[in-house]
Amino acid sequence: MGNTKKGNRGDTYFTKHLFRAGLQCATKLFYKAHNYPQNREALPFIRHARYNKKLLKSLVRSIYPEGKFIDEGSIAASVAETKRQLEKDNVILFDAVFTHQQMMAKLPVIVKSGDRITAIHIRTKAFSARKHQLLNNRGTINSRWRKYMIDFAFQLHVFKQQYPDCRILPLLVLPDKLGYAQTDALPIQLQPLARHKVASDVSSSNQQLLVKLDVSDPLAKVWEDPAFAEEHFPRATFAKSLDYLKELYLDKEKTKPELGYKCKSCEFRIESKRKASGVKSGFARCWKPTERPDQHEATHVFDLIGPGTKPWIQQGTFYAQDVDAGEIPSVDSVVHGKGRISEKLRQALQIHKAKGEKVPDEIIRPPLIKELRRWKYPLHFLDFEAGNYAVPIRKGRPPYHLVVFQFSCHTLQKDGSWQHHQWIDDLSSGYPNYELIRQLMKVPNIKEGTIVQYSNFERNALKVIRRELREEAEVIPDSQWLMQWIDHIVNRKDSKHPQPPYVADLSRQVKHFYYNSQMENSLSIKDVLQSAMSQSAFLKEKYSKPYRSHNYDDIVWWQPNGDGGAQNPYTILKESSKGAVKRGTEAMVLYGKLIAGGMSKKEKQASRQSLLRYCELDTLAMVMIYEHWKQKMNQLY
Structure with a gap:
């Protein structure tokens, strides 16, 4: 990760993924900087999303057979090659790389025509023009698209630091729910896993599978709207928030965690078996000050089945051992019940078991x-x-x-x-x-x-x-x-x-x-x-x-x-x-x-x-x- 001393950070770069993680919880940047292990449960879903993104990239790129891939073996060399290519009046680049003050961005498709740049950001969530809008009636970004706008804003912010005079058309590309394939076996034609290959023989009519949205207005809100920054950023502006989170990551500083219900989905909440085997847990480190003094391995309420844990978190009850027995059904009432075994009944048995009581x-x-x-x-x-x-x-x-x-x-x-x-x-x-x-x-x-x-x-x-x-x-x-x-x-x-x-x-x-x-x-x-x-x-x-x-x-x-x-x-x-x-x-x-x-x-x-x-x-x-x-x-x- 490079030297931890400020000003001498080696080849460490702050990326859009780190920016998004920092916005979710600034403490995550400490765990990412120190390579804390992450929960493996989500890995198959992440791999599926990556595969779908490769498919979409291949489909977008199929209409640019003259495009050039940027992959020079290192970030510095790729940045230099991107810069050299963009000196041309007209060029199409795939995976162009840009850096600025130890921030790094990679754009899947860049189309340059004179001083005009079309920058394409590809996401896998499907879009329907009949049902979806990027901006709601109040002119704010709809929550389902917000993280994509913030990601794209990061990418283009880094790009603009190097090319401030370019006119940019930012296109967000998504699968179109109303589109359909024009040919059979399209994934085979696209060859999404082939390295540095563009499928030039794919019918352009298959582009109707994609919706391409000009997101200039949503991006402007991310960059410039004080109300958006107040609601979604830790500092008064996008730029200040970016600098703040970047410095936390590069300096490997740990902020005091803001504990709450959002922690339930933390990627550093690793599986119990791995934790028991000695694998370090960022989640456990954050929550350690709340542990009961007589319980080294208390059962967190997040480990209970079903809904209903949020009120306990809000009232400061973090562990099953501390749940008031009067709030849950007794073991006998569950055992001798006649109807369905609801999640609340299962949850009650978990709590009784955590308290050391005998359960069936x-x-x-x-x-x-x-x-x-x-x-x-x-x-x-x-x-x-x-x-x-x-x-x-x-x-x-x-x-x-x-x-x-x-x-x-x-x-x-x-x-x-x-x-x-x-x-x-x-x-x-x-x-x-x-x-x-x-x-x-x-x-x-x-x-x-x-x-x-x-x-x-x-x-x-x-x-x-x-x-x-x-x-x-x-x-x-x-x-x-x-x-x-x-x-x-x-x-x-x-x-x-x-x-x-x-x-x-x-x-x-x-x-x-x-x-x-x-x-x-x-x-x-x-x-x-x-x-x-x-x-x-x-x-x-x-x-x-x-x-x-x-x-x-x-x-x-x-x-x-x-x-x-x-x-x-x-x-x-x-x-x-x-x-x-x-x-x-x-x-x-x-x-x-x-x-x-x-x-x-x-x-x-x-x-x-x-x-x-x-x-x-x-x-x-x-x-x-x-x-x-x-x-x-x-x-x-």
Whole structure:
């Protein structure tokens, strides 16, 4: 990061990302300057956003085949090359780099014509001219676009220090919700992952996927409006605020944190397991003065499930141990309750547990048992993997349309035997959404018994595909057949209906009728699975033995975690192979890279295998949870 002494800061630069972080909380700049570890939960979402941004950059740049990339190996060399290129009367630059007083800005596209500069800032949030406006009726910047305006203002502020006499047209470029692709397989044509390559053969008509907004007026408000500065900046003006935050970062100074509800989303609030292993936490450092003197590792109210923590923060109750027992239901009232297990009830059990009181290992409400008894064999545990990308893969589709590229299905028979069926797009079917239906139809007895999903995503995805087929019925030869089959599935009732076949939602049973003391503040299938495995002698015995399938060769799913429970199988999956997919957003990013092209045959094979292994574990997880419940049901009833 360079020398910490003022005036000798090496090659450290203040960027728009640091400026935005400082505006959120000036103390964050200290943690960023000292490379404090950040929470990893958001990483897949960040990677997905980066991939979408690469797609959009490639689409914008496709209309400038003569553009020149700036990448000279260092910031100083790139700045020098940018300056040299801008001495020309007419030039188009990609990733032009500008610095001023240890601030650095990079602009994805600069178009110079004489003294006129068109500066393009690309963001991934979709825009609809029918619904959205940058400025509201009061003339202020709408909150959903404010951070983009501040980012762009930073970039152009740095640029203007070096080129004060240029006339600038600032364009904010966003995916247009009302636009649609004019060609199929557009991401492959764009080659977004290819280094320093412009896709010159892409039809210019695909630019209608983008909305390009002149943001001169919003930027002027950021730079010049005292009312905007008073509300959103720590100092009286944009420039003074920029200097203040930049100096904090470069001098690695720590300001006194302003503790509050906003801290709940702090990126330096790292995962509890990492913190327990000794990884330093910026969040913990900020909140340490508030800790109870008799509790080194108190449970913060931010770690409680569900809403309702804001009033506690406002009244100065920061830890579960300090919540007044009179404000929450008693353990007995939760245990002997008959209805749904609400988030407030789960929260109460967390608080009682934090106070050192005895809470039940598990609660299984009778409606869950009733639900399981209504399910008819065979049980088809079904999971889709899907993505939404800023640039559509099919002609006639808007940005971020749903692409379902994979399924896994564990079919469980009454005698306990099972078969696994799977499919993943091989990029040759024409359109994965339609091929998925054709392959699903081949699953034996899929129209019989009960289909089990975790959330209602699979049913909703089928409805989306049915709508697509209806719109393209004339060009898809088997569209009527496919739609009729989808109708048989999506028109099934849920298991409250007196007559099967059903589509059942496992997550709804977890949410309403199942509690496990080890689930804490998460109802995700990953955490529910680990908690069930830790409680279940049946699962321990069965899955301590090697598991074999198309994708796994003798993997052992039940492994001790060293604390009396089971390791999370998704962690075992991650550790079992390099580059393993562990969550749905990672699968989305990986498939995006597959459709972008440029992978070797070996890389494609490895990527497909990672996707297959992950999706199979999702449906196996549902089977395991069901098996645990069924075993408990047999014991209790």
